[in-house]
Amino acid sequence: MSRLLQTSFLPSTTSLHPRTGASSVPGFRVNKPRIVHVRAKIREIFMPALSSTMTEGKIVSWVRSEGDKLSKGESVVVVESDKADMDVETFYDGYLAAIMVEEGGVAPVGSAIALLAETEEEIADAKAKASGGGSSGGNSQSPPPVSSTTAEAPVAVEKKVSVSVPSPIASAVHPASEGGKRIVASPYAKKLAKELNVELAGLVGSGPMGRILAKDVEAAVAGGGAAVKTEVATVAPAVAAAGGGVELGSVVPFTTMQGAVSRNMVESLVVPTFRVGYTINTDALDALYKKIKSKGVTMTALLAKATALALAKHPVVNSSCRDGNSFVYNKSINIAVAVAIDGGLITPVLQNADKVDIYSLSRKWKELVDKARAKQLQPQEYNTGTFTLSNLGMFGVDRFDAILPPGTGAIMAVGASQPTVVATKDGRMGMKSQMQVNVTADHRVIYGADLAQFLQTLASIIEDPKDLTF
Structure with a gap:
């Protein structure tokens, strides 16, 4: 909306x-x-x-x-x-x-x-x-300084293609677009391109840092979209080859999102935090995931659901302190999950995760990720989290610490699940899949015993995940 x-x-x-x-x-x-x-x-x-x-x-x-x-x-x-x-x-x-x-x-x-x-x-x-x-x-905003090589490329495009480019302030490849693999365009430009059947990948944006605007789409239609696509294709690779999409030694100002992340991280430094780690066996969770993955269930949704069920039993870990004089037991359990997007980081929120079934939760998560990457999330979809998850396990990271977002009580860093040699109950050696989780919490409200009990509950849910599918 x-x-x-x-x-x-x-x-x-x-x-x-x-x-x-x-x-x-x-x-x-x-x-x-x-x-x-x-x-x-x-x-x-x-x-x-x-x-x-x-x-x-x-x-x-x-x-x-x-x-x-x-x-x-x-x-x-x-x-x-x-x-x-x-x-x-x-x-x-x-x-x-x-x-x-x-x-x-x-x-x-x-x-x-x-x-x-x-x-x-x-x-x-x-x-x-x-x-x-x-x-x-x-x-x-003043355009960031660009080298003569970078600045000349858009000028060449302007001569060949009848697309109005007000000022060549950036290369044809947006610096946040991973070397041109992703298209950076305004929401209205995307909507207009869909209506007019214009291929955005072939346009050079005239907006800030090369973002495609609605007028670029209209200009392409007026001048012939196919011609634009052909000419740009001959120039963009040259720009990428010149510097790989990044000009070494250049000074790049923060985007609006990066500026907000910077302010939040600095603000979080005033909160007294502590960290508690826990090792959890994931064999049963992995087996459940393999069983229901074909039904559209994601591992992120499973972890969010398990976390929400554990928080329901330990509401103080879901609380927050904003004024330094009191804290709030939040009415809802809203799990915010960190997602890396072009040019920054955002935390889409799975609201009422303890009450929503795993299949609906998975569908909602996929919808939120798509909207996040298109920069189309509404405020209530990213600023209502009461507890945050940050998962780097998909990159093979086995453990890390996360910084507490301002206004929340705790954030949990989730590492990769890895085969580990462990001692069994009968004294023999065996192999189990285990993951390391580290929780960073606001020590003004949450104490060590609170986190220890929460992590014990979370481990019991993950190691016997029958309740996750109800």
Whole structure:
């Protein structure tokens, strides 16, 4: 669901003076008509807060242009928050009179990014207001320095293809796109490309850091999408070969998401934490996974479900302390799972994981991952976690520690399940699959005994996982 733009009035007043005068008829008195004030409605469109941690937003693309007529609920701009790209809608009918923060510009939450006029006649007044105080709307980010080799490639594309590229600030390959394997485009551009049957892989983006915008799709259609695809294919490999997608020695500013991650990590340093590790046998869990994998069940969902069931028995581990003076026993058990995406990290949330069956939980997880990678998660899908899982086991990592996200009580780092030689109950040597989990917790609320008991419960659930499929 798209977010709605916040607006406020910038009233302008004019006075209408009707003709007045004394009556020519003796004995009759004509009352002087009152002055009528007409208030023209010019509204400021503010940078909305798309998440609880968002302090500023970047304009990815303007869906509409200055002078366009807008209807209530219509998408106007795509904003990159600290977590996702979101189409933002307007609350009111009117005209997009003046854009105060251009594409690629950054504005603090609550600052004006555009003006909305109620009538066409007020557009000129709005433009005058914008030119008089537009500097408060936000600062346009300076493009990062690029080498002459990187900068020349888009210029060559511009000469060969009739696609408008305002300024060659980056190579055709987006630095966060893994050497061009993934397509970086605004949500509206993807939607438009699907409607117009345009292949995004063949376009050069004119947005920040090479992001494909809606106007790039429209330009490709106007100039011939096939030609664009052919010409770009001859240039992109050269750019990738020149530097492998990364220019060594270059200084790259944080993306909005990376900036948010940085702030959260620094904020977490003020919380007194401690860590407890535990080794869990996974033979039974592995066997269950093999049995139900064909039904769409994921290992992530199994781990989230097991964790949620254990948290239900140890609510203090699911609690959180925000003010340093009290803590909250959270009503719901919402498992946030860390996912690496292009240019950052995000934690999609499996809500009420203790109450949802494993099959529905797996389907929901796949949906969340797809939305996360497309930067289409809604705030409630990534900022409502009460306990976090971070799993590096798929990379062969056997153990690691995780940093506690601000506002939560604990995070669990999950390592790989590996065959291990162990002593059996009868004193013989045997082979078992084991994984190491390490929990980082807020020591103001959660104590060592709390974590020890929670991990014992978690181990018993994983080692006898019959309850996971109920």
